[in-house]
Amino acid sequence: MTTPQNTSKILYGGDYNPEQWPPSIWDDDYSAFDQAAIDTLTVGTFSWSMIQPDKSRYDFSTLDQIIQRAVDEGRHVVLSTATGAMPPWLVTEFPEVARTDFEGRAHVYGQRHNHCPNSTVFAEFSGRLAGLLAERYSTVPDLVAWHVGNEYGGACYCQKCAAEFRKWLQKKYGSLDSLNESWNTTFWSHRFSGWDQIVPPNALSEHWKGPDYTAFQGITLDYMRFMSDSLLANFRNEKKAIRNHDKVTPVTTNFMGPYRPIDYHRWAESLDFVSWDNYPASRDDPASIAFGHDLMRGIKQGQPFWIMEQSPSITASRDVNPVKRPGVLRLWSWQAVAHGADAVLYFQMRQSRGACEKYHGAVLDHSGRTDTRTFREVSELGNEFRHVGEHTLFGRTPSQVALLFDWDNWWACEITDGLNRNVKYLDVIKRYYTALWKINVSVDIVSVDSDLSGYQMVVAPILHMLKADIVDRLEEVESRGGSIVFTFWSGRVDSSDNAFQMDIPGPLKSLCGVRVLETDSAGPDVLNPIIGRDRDTGESVQIAESEFVFEILSPEGAETVGSYGEDFYAGSPAITRNVSAHGNGEIWYVGADINQSGVDWVLRNAATHRGLLNSYSDLTDLEYCVRVHGDERLQFFLNHGTESISVTMDSSGHDLLSGCSVIAGDDVCLNPGGVLVISGPREPHVADATKRVLE
Numbered sequence: 001m002t003t004p005q006n007t008s009k010i011l012y013g014g015d016y017n018p019e020q021w022p023p024s025i026w027d028d029d030y031s032a033f034d035q036a037a038i039d040t041l042t043v044g045t046f047s048w049s050m051i052q053p054d055k056s057r058y059d060f061s062t063l064d065q066i067i068q069r070a071v072d073e074g075r076h077v078v079l080s081t082a083t084g085a086m087p088p089w090l091v092t093e094f095p096e097v098a099r100t101d102f103e104g105r106a107h108v109y110g111q112r113h114n115h116c117p118n119s120t121v122f123a124e125f126s127g128r129l130a131g132l133l134a135e136r137y138s139t140v141p142d143l144v145a146w147h148v149g150n151e152y153g154g155a156c157y158c159q160k161c162a163a164e165f166r167k168w169l170q171k172k173y174g175s176l177d178s179l180n181e182s183w184n185t186t187f188w189s190h191r192f193s194g195w196d197q198i199v200p201p202n203a204l205s206e207h208w209k210g211p212d213y214t215a216f217q218g219i220t221l222d223y224m225r226f227m228s229d230s231l232l233a234n235f236r237n238e239k240k241a242i243r244n245h246d247k248v249t250p251v252t253t254n255f256m257g258p259y260r261p262i263d264y265h266r267w268a269e270s271l272d273f274v275s276w277d278n279y280p281a282s283r284d285d286p287a288s289i290a291f292g293h294d295l296m297r298g299i300k301q302g303q304p305f306w307i308m309e310q311s312p313s314i315t316a317s318r319d320v321n322p323v324k325r326p327g328v329l330r331l332w333s334w335q336a337v338a339h340g341a342d343a344v345l346y347f348q349m350r351q352s353r354g355a356c357e358k359y360h361g362a363v364l365d366h367s368g369r370t371d372t373r374t375f376r377e378v379s380e381l382g383n384e385f386r387h388v389g390e391h392t393l394f395g396r397t398p399s400q401v402a403l404l405f406d407w408d409n410w411w412a413c414e415i416t417d418g419l420n421r422n423v424k425y426l427d428v429i430k431r432y433y434t435a436l437w438k439i440n441v442s443v444d445i446v447s448v449d450s451d452l453s454g455y456q457m458v459v460a461p462i463l464h465m466l467k468a469d470i471v472d473r474l475e476e477v478e479s480r481g482g483s484i485v486f487t488f489w490s491g492r493v494d495s496s497d498n499a500f501q502m503d504i505p506g507p508l509k510s511l512c513g514v515r516v517l518e519t520d521s522a523g524p525d526v527l528n529p530i531i532g533r534d535r536d537t538g539e540s541v542q543i544a545e546s547e548f549v550f551e552i553l554s555p556e557g558a559e560t561v562g563s564y565g566e567d568f569y570a571g572s573p574a575i576t577r578n579v580s581a582h583g584n585g586e587i588w589y590v591g592a593d594i595n596q597s598g599v600d601w602v603l604r605n606a607a608t609h610r611g612l613l614n615s616y617s618d619l620t621d622l623e624y625c626v627r628v629h630g631d632e633r634l635q636f637f638l639n640h641g642t643e644s645i646s647v648t649m650d651s652s653g654h655d656l657l658s659g660c661s662v663i664a665g666d667d668v669c670l671n672p673g674g675v676l677v678i679s680g681p682r683e684p685h686v687a688d689a690t691k692r693v694l695e
């Protein structure tokens with residue numbers, strides 16, 4: 001199953017919790033929704049205590065009214081299973097549904113998203129509720145999707161989780177011998193001789209400083225995998241209950257982009273489509289937002305996804321919560337669509353009156369006014385989406401570059417002593433992504449077990465852990481003439497996090513044609529320039545600055561591209577390139593943690609060599625994306641900068657937003673925050689724009 005197919009435009013609306021205010025206000029809500037072309041409402045997410053006031057009583061009357069009103073008003077409904085927060089009675093009567101934290105403290109009632117994922121009581125009550133909701137509402141006209149739970153996350157360390165962990169381990173390893181081998185338990189006399197000796201790794205057991213400081217990475221990694229699977233089991237339990245009554249409506253839950261505790265790749269096949277909550281941490285970092293979209297699109301092999309939540313203005317959970325600047329809401333919403341979103345939804349439609357989110361931005365603020373800047377922008381965007389209609393729906397994003405992303409690698413690098421705690425997996429991955437984003441090369445962010453056969457280039461930052469047959473599949477990329485970019489810390493450990501007893505980078509050595517002799521590291525006070533040759537003049541130039549990690553390389557077949565400028569290894573190789581014997585592939589190895597401009601240099605070279613640059617690669621601040629569907633090709637142009645950009649079109653079409661036609665060769669001026677959505681034939685005649693501009 002995919003995103004809902006019974007839609008005819010980008011779905012627009014979001015979380016609507018009218019049980020929090022009197023029905024007399026609902027009329028105002030709907031008249032505002034009409035103005036803003038809001039067609040989709042997500043209801044019920046935090047309604048558990050309203051629907052089920054105690055263990056044996058259910059009261060659907062308010063939800064009935066809310067849904068009936070939405071239907072009468074002709075809206076699509078996204079129905080939540082209401083299990084995003086537990087009711088007080090559940091925890092009071094069954095204290096084991098609450099979590100035990102990393103320090104071993106058993107929690108009492110409070111907050112949300114904090115059930116023990118292995119609680120059978122939770123499974124029973126949440127499953128029953130999901131089933132009752134599905135039984136009652138599955139025939140609601142225009143029920144477009146089920147929204148299970150809310151932002152699954154975190155971890156529990158209770159006795160029940162410990163017992164389930166042991167079962168999970170028995171299933172995974174079969175025998176204690178195999179487990180002891182995988183966890184290398186001979187180290188520090190940890191050989192387990194009974195399953196009941198195994199306890200969750202936390203502050204009371206293996207951890208000595210915090211969640212990232214463990215004596216046994218194997219144990220901690222398995223616990224992280226187990227927790228991710230346990231939460232997935234919660235999702236699956238509710239989905240199963242829904243499916244008993246509703247076989248057709250797609251089921252999702254809202255992901256959080258690059259969220260460390262959950263391996264979303266392990267969840268992929270259980271969801272009908274991916275949706276996620278886009279709350280950018282920074283006021284202005286379009287590449288980072290684009291990264292979130294592409295990561296989410298990659299979870300289900302490039303299928304379109306939904307933005308389940310974004311704020312129309314501010315968030316509330318951060319220490320400082322700036323408003324979205326004029327035009328940014330539109331720009332970032334179109335950016336989501338450009339990267340593959342088929343729905344753009346808000347949290348939330350009207351501001352809460354009280355508690356911690358009362359100042360969180362909403363389509364309607366406490367006053368309910370429709371003459372606010374936020375409402376005006378929401379409304380203009382809604383009407384624009386209505387005007388564009390079905391064009392953007394279901395489009396796929398053609399990419400010739402794959403960026404490998406792997407939760408196991410993320411976890412492993414950040415819980416390992418002896419590497420460098422300053423290096424954050426996500427920062428490094430994003431730096432490589434950003435370099436491609438800047439030159440407008442479309443990227444699929446995929447799991448390490450994805451099919452790589454369609455890609456011309458694979459970028460694999462920090463491929464520390466080599467799982468399953470990844471080496472074979474990377475060798476296959478090389479043998480058909482593709483290019484690969486590796487970095488420092490690659491090829492070090494197997495899937496149990498045990499080191500390969502061979503040269504570094506282990507099984508990747510022959511592919512890279514390089515051997516790592518030593519790995520130096522430093523804190524943020526040390527920078528080491530990397531010296532290479534200018535592409536055009538051949539002169540010696542600084543191509544990057546490196547910090548934190550400095551691998552001293554010995555080429556074994558590869559050529560040196562850049563060498564360290566300082567320290568006792570000044571002059572020795574830091575970046576190499578192994579020219580493949582097949583086709584014109586190149587295997588890059590970047591042995592140092594290099595800065596953004598260094599990564600830009602590497603990836604521009606690698607992409608140029610493969611002919612991946614396009615007519616828009618040199619336009620700073622311009623984001624360019626393509627979606628194709630049927631015979632139509634949509635090109636999205638977004639100006640994230642503060643200056644106008646002149647874009648010379650390389651093909652003809654018409655702009656869905658303004659209705660204007662463009663002819664190949666036209667110079668189109670795109671104002672700051674400006675968006676073009678050019679529709680044209682799937683196989684366009686592309687003019688040689690670059691050449692023409694030079695003439």
Ligand code: GLA
Pocket residue numbers: 150151254277279309315316317347357360
């Ligand atoms: C998350 C939750 C919402 C709300 C928003 C606020 O995304 O899913 O319930 O708390 O954050 O930003």
Ligand code: ZN
Pocket residue numbers: 099100116117118119156157158159160161162
């Ligand atoms: Zn637990």
